[in-house]
Amino acid sequence: MSLVLESPPIRPLPAEDEALRAEIKAFIAETLDGVQASARARSWMGFDAEFSRKLGERGWIGLTLPKEYGGSERGAFARFVLSEELLASGAPVAAHWIADRQSGPLILRFGTETQRQFYIPRICRGEAFFCIGMSEPNSGSDLASVRTTAAQNADGWRLNGSKIWTTNGHRSHYMIALVRTSGTPADRNAGLSQFIVDLQAPGVTRRPIMDLAGDAHFSEIHFDDVQLGPDTLVGEEGAGWEQVNAELAFERSGPERIYSSMALTDAWIAWLQARGDVTESETLLVGQLSARLAVLRSMSLALTERLSRHESPVIEAALLKDLGTSYEQSIPALVGEMVAATVDADVPADLLATLDYVTAISPSYSLRGGTREILRGIIARGLGLR
């Protein structure tokens, strides 16, 4: 309980980490010059392999990973600065995002030496893109019920089943899949394991799924007798559930759970500033959004500090994700009504397009990475209620 409420003093970030900010800003200003808000609003759903490779060249992928595997061995706060700048500016980071955020750290922590040497340097160069294979057609919130199986054979493992809603599944090189290696779905979280699946392997079929905004960013993937080598198991056989939960703490705690509507917020405020004659209701909404953002950012920093101490604050990560996604999800409704309240104003087309996109896609904020109800269940368990 007291864990949930602990809020360490927030100090300015270490100077050497802050120093990174100017470099990143300069890089973004140059690379994304002229990119419109409606494109920036896609941010970590925006896939641009070339952009990712450029980040890799600068050492900005795998920032916290060890140098011996091609990383930069920087701390968690340096990574916070980098993520924050990329997300706040709406940089198209989707291609490497998952590899950088969770697959790389997962392989480092649980992988074999061979796996580390093979995958991590490629991740850091922006050459190996990963996706997360957790959800299946019949297993969403109830993740422990996955039915995809890997059966051990003479050559390693044989994979059968399917995954769905896999972000970037059709344009990634590898998937880290959570599958059953023993028992049945009735055994729940026992008997699950994680594998690195080469998505070019024979027997893998991938089909992009169009989302409601007209983008094809996630996909459906089938495994039909896919032969996996012996060194594709990550960590221990049967320890998949614990590993996935450690991974989810990383997935849930970052600034991407707060900043998804930032392109819209800033496009709107820039318009108010250019237009002038800002009404009191507009000013108040600007103020409310700023105050809430200041608090969420400080919470995200506090959580980053916990992760940097190699803790796995599962409950706090769930708590922040729910607060953060509620915040970013509220923005299109609030800003939309405010924009439309000025009926005679000449609203820029790009602001309207951004509003359209964010309004349409925002329900996904509280689904991806675990739904609101599931997160609240995790918090309730932390409170001793379950």
Added chain:
Amino acid sequence: MDDMLSEQFDRLLTGLGPIEQTDTLDTGPKSEAWRAIAESGFLDALTPEEHGGAGVPFSEIFPLAVALGRRLTPAPVIETMIARAILARAGHEPPEGSIALGDTGETAAWRLRDLGGRLALEPAAGGADTEFAWNGSPLRNLAVATLAARMAGAVEAVLTMTIDYALIRKQFGREIGKFQAVQQQLAVMAEEVAAASAAARLAFVDDFTALPSGLAAAAKLRTGEAALLVATTAHALHGAIGISKEHTLQLFTRRLHRWRLAEGSGPYWGLLIGRERLAYPGGSVDFVRTLADAR
């Protein structure tokens, strides 16, 4: 402030009497409670060492300010600490007795008023006393910092109380805390409690004389939002018993509502920080980062 001092402070507050007596606890200038607080030595925590104080940074008294809210101690302890430090810096001997900042502090002997560029120390009974120049943070910023921390402490206490109740009250043959609908509401309360604590913390900068209005605004606005949700949900989950005067819950919720409206409600501070944001040329993340780093 280290954990030992925090514990010592908690013991001091506990010694003043049970939470149930908060409505009747006399903390006036002549009261025993105030004498205990004054004798504890905490009142000069913020006063610079060269003026005989402990010179503790404002950021480090945050746990004390929260503890006052958790225990509903009515005395203006943090307010008096701030006022004494201000007076000492200005070369004035702080008076005996409690000091309110502006209109806060129900039972204070003295009141420090902000005249804009100047401060005046007046006896609560009326009449002018000392007046001096002040170019530090507006007093209202400091007053809402203390209110925000009190709210953070009080919502935490209300959450604990509500969880405890949900684990003993049975309906339909089981504890109400076993119902998913109840669990989800408690989870949201916990989120708001965490946000309130982070929000109030924002206003506890190292040097209180330089507390930016934007941080005071974020702290007051967000703790006020949390206070409303937590008070409302706690009542919903307590059922009828929470409405009775005898129950401790109302002691907390009545104060939470008073504090969230005191010294400027959400819209007052929202407009203030909104104008600052609109005057800022960069993006929102840079705006809040610059604000937070001004500590």
